[in-house]
Structure formats: C-alpha cells, structure tokens
Amino acid sequence: MQEKILILDFGSQFTQLIARRVRELNIYCEIHPFNHFPEVDSSVKGIILSGSPYSVRQENPPTFDFEKFHGTLPILGVCYGAQYMAHFHGGEVLPSSTREYGRANLQYINAQNPLFRMIQPDSQVWMSHADTIATIGANFEVIASTDTVKVAAYQVTGTQTYGIQFHPEVTHSTDGKQLLHNFLVDICGCKQDWTADSFVETTIAALKEKLGDDKVVLGLSGGVDSSVAAVLLHHAIGKNLHCIFVDNGLLRKDEYQSVLDSYQHMGLNIKGVDAKQRFYDALAGLTDPEKKRKAIGRVFIEVFDDAAHEVQDVKWLGQGTIYPDVIESVSVKGPSATIKSHHNVGGLPDFMKLKVVEPLNTLFKDEVRRVGAALGIDPNILGRHPFPGPGLAIRILGEVTSEKVAILQEADAIYINNLRAGGVYDKVWQAGSIFLPVQSVGVMGDERTYENVICLRAVESLDGMTADWCHLPYDLLAKISNEIINNVKGINRVVYDISSKPPATIEWE
Ligand SMILES: Nc1ncnc2c1ncn2[C@@H]1O[C@H](COP(=O)(O)OP(=O)(O)OP(=O)(O)O)[C@@H](O)[C@H]1O
Numbered sequence: 284m285q286e287k288i289l290i291l292d293f294g295s296q297f298t299q300l301i302a303r304r305v306r307e308l309n310i311y312c313e314i315h316p317f318n319h320f321p322e323v324d325s326s327v328k329g330i331i332l333s334g335s336p337y338s339v340r341q342e343n344p345p346t347f348d349f350e351k352f353h354g355t356l357p358i359l360g361v362c363y364g365a366q367y368m369a370h371f372h373g374g375e376v377l378p379s380s381t382r383e384y385g386r387a388n389l390q391y392i393n394a395q396n397p398l399f400r401m402i403q404p405d406s407q408v409w410m411s412h413a414d415t416i417a418t419i420g421a422n423f424e425v426i427a428s429t430d431t432v433k434v435a436a437y438q439v440t441g442t443q444t445y446g447i448q449f450h451p452e453v454t455h456s457t458d459g460k461q462l463l464h465n466f467l468v469d470i471c472g473c474k475q476d477w478t479a480d481s482f483v484e485t486t487i488a489a490l491k492e493k494l495g496d497d498k499v500v501l502g503l504s505g506g507v508d509s510s511v512a513a514v515l516l517h518h519a520i521g522k523n524l525h526c527i528f529v530d531n532g533l534l535r536k537d538e539y540q541s542v543l544d545s546y547q548h549m550g551l552n553i554k555g556v557d558a559k560q561r562f563y564d565a566l567a568g569l570t571d572p573e574k575k576r577k578a579i580g581r582v583f584i585e586v587f588d589d590a591a592h593e594v595q596d597v598k599w600l601g602q603g604t605i606y607p608d609v610i611e612s613v614s615v616k617g618p619s620a621t622i623k624s625h626h627n628v629g630g631l632p633d634f635m636k637l638k639v640v641e642p643l644n645t646l647f648k649d650e651v652r653r654v655g656a657a658l659g660i661d662p663n664i665l666g667r668h669p670f671p672g673p674g675l676a677i678r679i680l681g682e683v684t685s686e687k688v689a690i691l692q693e694a695d696a697i698y699i700n701n702l703r704a705g706g707v708y709d710k711v712w713q714a715g716s717i718f719l720p721v722q723s724v725g726v727m728g729d730e731r732t733y734e735n736v737i738c739l740r741a742v743e744s745l746d747g748m749t750a751d752w753c754h755l756p757y758d759l760l761a762k763i764s765n766e767i768i769n770n771v772k773g774i775n776r777v778v779y780d781i782s783s784k785p786p787a788t789i790e791w792e
Pocket residue numbers: 501502503504505506507508509510527528529530531602603604627667668669670671672
C-alpha cells in the first residue's frame with residue numbers, strides 16, 4: 284500500500300504549496316477538504332492541517348476531530364490548524380495587536396525538539412496571520428518564539444501533535460523544508476520512496492489490474508498531459524489503447540502531421556481524424572467567446588463518439604486530467620464564477636456510457652513532466668508550451684474562418700521559430716499569437732494597405748492560474764515583427780501584449 288500524508292484543507296491559499304513541498308521530499312500526499320476526506324487507514328502516516336482565511340473566534344469555524352486523531356497519528360497544524368488545536372484544547376486565540384504578514388525571525392527554539400533538528404535558532408520564517416495564540420493548555424509546551432509571537436510553535440507534551448504559527452511551505456521560511464523533513468521523516472516515519480520511477484511502476488500495475496482486457500480510447504493532443512497518459516496506458520494495455528488525434532482545423536502550422544509523426548516511433552496505436560470542416564461549420568457565424576467554446580466542446584464529443592464506435596466494444600475513455608483540475612473541483616473555497624468554459628471539463632454526455640480512466644489525476648504539471656522523462660518520452664514533447672484544446676479558435680477574436688486560421692498559423696510559426704532560435708522558448712511558460720479583426724492603415728512599397736493586426740503574447744507562470752508578461756528582448760521583437768509583416772499577407776501591424784493575469788487572462792477568449 285502506498286504510504287501517504289493527509290493534508291486537510293481549511294481554505295488557505297498555500298494548501299497546494301504544502302503538498303508540493305511534501306512531494307519534493309519524495310513523499311506522497313493528498314489534499315482533502317477538512318469536512319470531507321476518506322477513511323484514515325494504515326497507509327496514512329500523518330496529518331497536516333492547513334491555514335485558513337477563517338478565524339477560530341468566529342461562529343462555526345471549520346472543525347477538526349482532535350480527539351479522534353490526537354495521540355494516534357502525528358499531526359502538524361499550520362497557522363489556522365495550530366490556532367484551532369490550541370484554542371479548543373485549553374488555550375486561547377485572540378486578535379493580535381498588529382497584523383503579522385511577512386518575514387520574521389525565530390528568537391528562541393527548543394533545539395532538543397525533533398521538529399527543530401538542524402534548524403538555526405534565528406531562522407527566518409514567514410508569517411501571515413491576524414490572530415495569535417495568547418495562551419496554551421497545561422499540557423502544551425512552547426518550542427519556538429519570535430520577538431512578537433510567543434507561541435510560534437508548540438508540542439502537546441509527550442505526543443506527536445505539533446502546531447506552528449508560521450508557514451514552512453513558503454520559500455521565505457528558509458528552514459521550512461528542513462522542518463517539514465523533520466516532521467515527515469523523523470516524526471511520521473515516511474520512507475521517501477515516492478519517485479517518478481516508483482510512480483510509473485505502481486501506476487502501470489494498477490492500470491493493468493483495473494482495465495484487464497478492456498479497450499480504452501484516449502484523445503491525444505500532442506500536449507504534455509495526454510502524451511504522458513497515453514504512454515502509461517500503452518505500457519499497461521498495449522494494443523487495447525486506441526489514441527485519437529483530432530484535426531479540428533484549429534491546430535498550429537503543420538502540427539497535425541508533426542504530432543502524428545512524433546508518435547509513430549513511440550509505437551502508439553494512433554489514429555488521426557480529419558474533422559476540420561465539422562469544426563468550421565459549427566463555428567460559422569459565431570462571435571461570442573463562450574458560444575465558440577461550447578460549440579467546439581460539442582463537436583469534440585461527437586467526433587470522439589464516432590471514433591469510439593468505430594473501434595467497437597470500448598469500455599473506457601482515457602483522459603490526461605491532472606491534479607490541479609481535481610483540486611479545483613473539490614476545493615473548500617466553494618463555487619467560483621465561470622470565467623471560461625474549458626472544452627474538456629464538464630463531464631461526458633450520458634449517451635457515451637464510458638467509464639473514465641485518468642492515470643495522472645494525482646500529479647502536478649512538473650511531476651507529469653518528470654514521469655514523462657522516466658518513461659523516456661522525447662524532451663521536445665515534454666517541454667512543449669501548453670496549448671488549449673479549442674486551439675486557434677480562441678486566438679482569433681470574433682468569427683473563425685479557414686482564411687484567418689491560415690494567416691494566424693503563418694504568423695505564429697514565425698513567432699515560435701524565432702523564440703526557439705533566440706534561445707528563449709524554454710524560458711517562456713507559454714507563447715502564442717492572436718489575430719485581431721481590426722484593420723489599420725499601413726504603407727508598403729508606396730502602396731496603401733488596410734489590413735489586420737497580429738498580437739504576440741508570452742507569459743511567465745507556474746501553473747497558468749496567475750501569469751505575468753515576459754520582457755522579451757526588443758531586438759527579438761523587432762525581428763519577429765519585421766518577418767511577420769514582410770511575409771504574412773493580410774497583416775500590416777504587430778503589437779505585443781503587456782497585460783498580466785489577473786486582471787487579464789492568458790488567452791484572449
Ligand atoms: N486535437 C485534439 N485531439 C484529441 N484530443 C484532444 C485534442 N485537443 C485536446 N484534446 C484532449 O483534451 C485534453 C485537454 O487538453 P489540454 O490542452 O488541457 O491537455 P494536453 O493537450 O494533454 O496538455 P497541455 O496542457 O500540455 O496542452 C487533452 O488531454 C486531450 O485528451
């Protein structure tokens with residue numbers, strides 16, 4: 284059984300970061316909402332309670348069943364988690380006189396305490412709280428303090444229950460990783476054997492068992508997630524995996540053929556489906572971004588359904604869903620406004636009757652890339668920028684036509700090739716070009732032109748949730764602009780997008 288750490292989420296903005304830090308120590312962990320988590324069995328080695336925007340002093344604060352777990356499993360409460368255990372077990376949490384946000388330094392630590400092994404007595408820590416633990420219960424012992432926060436860390440004497448007011452998961456807590464290591468390895472006894480190789484081995488075995496002789500269809504896009512999912516499934520079930528790559532007419536220049544070629548030598552059973560016209564027909568006359576997205580989602584499902592019928596007796600649909608997609612849908616933060624409808628989220632219509640298999644739904648993107656490397660997948664595939672399923676349709680503002688797609692493909696190829704040649708492709712998280720249906724006046728060879736605009740976008744990001752525009756070198760931008768205007772008929776002006784997300788988004792629609 285895969286040993287794991289349970290992270291109970293009370294809604295902190297740092298909960299995912301806790302998970303990342305745990306996994307960087309080669310220890311598997313899962314995030315679950317504080318009020319909805321699976322049975323705690325012997326695979327769980329310890330529990331971490333996250334921070335929270337809530338206060339323990341407000342009415343009906345988020346709860347944790349302390350009596351049930353205290354003394355049976357190691358527990359580490361972070362910020363709210365620490366405040367909760369202190370407040371309801373003999374201590375008191377009060378509003379602090381000053382809101383503490385940012386760097387602080389420990390001023391006292393109990394160097395004998397296993398939680399502080401190899402940690403500097405004046406170590407820098409990161410604080411983010413408005414409440415403070417004013418008093419602690421008789422069986423609680425202070426094991427670290429700062430100038431202003433007396434109870435910066437405590438242990439419930441003689442047990443493996445700990446609380447810390449600061450955030451070890453953020454990099455500004457310079458010994459944060461050592462502290463987590465101390466808790467996870469020394470206190471919980473985790474083995475640190477969760478690596479990309481071990482993930483590959485256990486996942487393939489589990490897929491074999493789950494799928495037996497069943498057939499699976501999988502949408503392969505050439506992107507990182509579906510490629511890694513496909514190779515894992517291929518190792519597990521071989522020829523019973525049927526990959527379908529749809530040419531929706533919205534791919535980048537030459538992408539259809541190059542993606543098909545790149546998969547050929549990997550031995551995957553892959554079928555290309557030319558559905559260009561079906562997508563163009565569905566998009567004809569549509570200008571509203573949400574209507575365009577919905578139309579594309581609908582045609583994807585129809586094309587898939589047809590392809591699955593052709594294969595016959597298919598029981599499963601494979602998907603490249605990754606962990607952030609899952610976390611967002613079970614988050615304790617509650618429903619958020621729909622900004623954009625992603626074409627692949629929203630479930631399958633009832634008529635498809637397929638079960639879903641998602642071998643990557645516990646991994647973050649960089650972990651997916653590491654698993655891909657462990658599987659020997661071409662670094663060129665693993666290093667690709669993310670590309671949205673609705674493709675160029677959401678990079679052509681307004682109505683999509685095959686003519687506009689052709690113009691955008693040419694311009695985008697010039698842009699991306701220059702990023703590669705200039706050695707910046709790998710430093711950029713995502714780049715793409717946008718076709719703006721505005722016309723402006725230009726002059727070329729003494730002739731007046733009245734043509735469209737191409738906008739270039741390049742962003743830095745960790746996960747696509749927030750992003751900043753890249754400061755590309757002016758010389759490179761000048762070269763790209765020249766090349767596009769001189770070579771792409773229909774374009775006489777190039778602009779660069781300098782908006783961050785939020786308030787803008789990465790894609791324009
Ligand atoms: N042209 C396509 N043909 C078949 N399936 C597709 C196509 N485009 C997208 N999909 C499906 O939609 C899923 C979601 O696309 P998404 O872009 O999020 O992931 P990806 O393409 O696998 O990876 P990346 O995020 O790196 O682009 C893909 O995993 C794939 O299953």
